[in-house]
Amino acid sequence: MSDGRRPAPARGRPRDAAxxxxxxxxxxxxxxxxxxxxxxxxxxxxxxxxxxxxxxRRYPGKPALVAAAVEHRAPGTPPATPPGDLRAALLVTVQWLADQIAEQEIGLLGALFTGMRSDPGLAAEMRRIRRRDEAAMTEGPFRNALESGERLVPGAAELFAEIAPAVIVHRLVVAGQSCDHAFVDHLVDDILLPLLRRR
Amino acid sequence: MSDGRRPAPARGRPRDAAxxxxxxxxxxxxxxxxxxxxxxxxxxxxxxxxxxxxxxRRYPGKPALVAAAVEHRAPGTPPATPPGDLRAALLVTVQWLADQIAEQEIGLLGALFTGMRSDPGLAAEMRRIRRRDEAAMTEGPFRNALESGERLVPGAAELFAEIAPAVIVHRLVVAGQSCDHAFVDHLVDDILLPLLRRR
DNA sequence: CTATTATGTTACGCGCCAGTTTCGTTTCGT
DNA sequence: ACGAAACGAAACTGGCGCGTAACATAATAG
Structure with missing residues (x-):
């Protein structure tokens, strides 16, 4: 094929990256x-x-613009967790996750909710991004825990990624309540720790 | 006060209830x-x-109409559960819950997501209705279980109502996958039963 | 310098939906 | 029978956002 189309002669004023x-x-x-x-x-x-x-000039319409924006968005990195203490690591990570979701993800979830009907491609894109972010968000605590001899059930990381965001989103949206300290304690002590520790 | 306003003289053609x-x-x-x-x-x-x-003539606009419709909507009643078998009761209830959410609740959740920004009153109304429905949905299995000697953790019903709908909605919306039989088994066996049974 | 493209401003036509009005008809109470 | 109100159909005004076009200006490659 030998490069069917030249990458634009680029003659004239270039686009402003800023x-x-x-x-x-x-x-x-x-x-x-x-x-x-x-x-x-x-x-x-x-x-x-x-x-x-x-x-x-850059995007043909709203769906493409939103998709590009979501793609461009850099997910926050979870805080470093203290090694050797699974509970402390979970507390820190869950609180950070709840804050992230309350601040940013809620709007993106709303976009997913409504945009998925009109544009299935956009919905698929949003889901891809969200999986990427959730993977990045939930990887931290378990690497430390595994290296420090905590006995976890197999698939603990997947279980965490399946439950923690779900319960947090449910509380924020359906219950309409904030994820305060007491809720985080409850989520970690009554749900996550009993499930993830080898029984 | 003695009835400040008469309840409409009702002279002329009455409104059609149908x-x-x-x-x-x-x-x-x-x-x-x-x-x-x-x-x-x-x-x-x-x-x-x-x-x-x-x-x-009946509603001033979209928010009031939607609120009235959601209020009018009758929540489905969960199927009767076999007494004495907690796992079987959970399987039946969770599958029914997943079907209900996939068929109807998703649209209402979308309305909640988007309408909550423009009309806080509507959001509060939706949350009230949803709490009512979830309470009706999650009451069944535990009454039977308690009467048949199953040893449950305290607050098991609340825990179920907090986790099961959350995980189901998360799978449907974020993951974009259906709640098939394998998923229901996973949710019951790997998450709900280990959490709810007295340890 | 010259051709070429990006940019901002402004304006435009289009379609969609809200909410109202009009009109002729229908259905009730009295 | 008579008046009042609901009903359907249709038309109408107004706002808003989309996507495009017309200019003048700025920036860049050659």
């Missing part, structure tokens, strides 16, 4: 603030300090 | 099909076989 990231970050902001349906291109452009055609 | 329920059920249908944001009064009226002013 505006690229400004658009993506503004999209994430608006998305978490008002949700997917209420997100308008005008609002994103205004928030990014950019003209509307500048957005449309 | 149209009342037609409107509410059409609202639930459209809501689960297209979600809260995409729901239009015209679509509801058309689905109900009713003129648009007939809807506006």
């Amino acid at each position: 505006r690229d990231v400004a658009i993506l970050e503004a999209t994430l902001l608006v998305l978490t603030e008002v949700g997917y349906d209420q997100l308008t291109i005008d609002a994103v452009a205004a928030r990014a300090g950019v003209g509307k055609p500048t957005v449309y | 149209r009342d329920v037609a409107i509410l059920e059409a609202t639930l249908l459209v809501l689960t099909e297209v979600g809260y944001d995409q729901l239009t009064i015209d679509a509801v009226a058309a689905r109900a076989g009713v003129g648009k002013p007939t809807v506006y």
Whole structure:
């Protein structure tokens, strides 16, 4: 094939990379603030300090823009956990996870909820990203625990990734309550530790 | 006070009660099909076989209509569970719960997700209804279990209501996978039974 | 310098939906 | 019979967001 299309002669004024990231970050902001349906291109452009055609020059429409923004978003890294103490590691990780979900993920979940009907491709993309993030979020505590001789059930990491985010999201959205310290203690002591420790 | 306002002289043609329920059920249908944001009064009226002013004569707008529809909705009753066998009761109840959520609740959760931003009152109403439904859904298995000598941890019913719907919703929405038989077995055997049985 | 492209501003046409109004008809209470 | 109110159909106004186009200007490659 020998490169069917040249990668654009690039003659003329080049695109501003700073505006690229400004658009993506503004999209994430608006998305978490008002949700997917209420997100308008005008609002994103205004928030990014950019003209509307500048957005449309990069993305054909809302689904592609949101997908690119979610892709661009860097997931937070979980805090380092003290080795040798599974309970302490779980407490720290769960609290951090709850904060992350309450601050950012809720808006993305809303986008997933509503966008999945209109655009299955976007839904698949969102699920891919979320799996990547959850994997990164739940890997920390178990590496330490395993190396320090804790006796865990097989598949403990998968079980944690399956239960902890689910219960946290359920409490935030359905119950409408915040994930305070008492809730984190409850989740760790009454649910996670009894399940994950080898019985 | 002695009745400040008379309850409407009711002179003229009375409202048709059949149209009342037609409107509410059409609202639930459209809501689960297209979600809260995409729901239009015209679509509801058309689905109900009713003129648009007939809807506006009863409700001032979309939030009130949706709230009334969710209030009107009767939650399904969980199937009777075999007494004396906690595992069998959990399997039946969890499978039924998963089907219920997959068929109906997902749409209502989407409405909760998106409507909660625009109308906090609607969100509170939805949460109240959902608590009522979840309580009705999770009461069955434990009454039988307790009467038949199963040794359960204290607060087992609350724990079940906290975990089972959360994991089911998480799988349906985030993972995008159906709750088949294997998943129900996994949820019961690997998560619920180890947690609920007195250790 | 010149051609070429990006950018901002502004404006436009289009479609969709909200909420209201009008009108002719129907159904009730009195 | 008579008046009042609900009903369906249709039309209507208004707002809003989409996606595009028209300009003038800025930045860059050659």
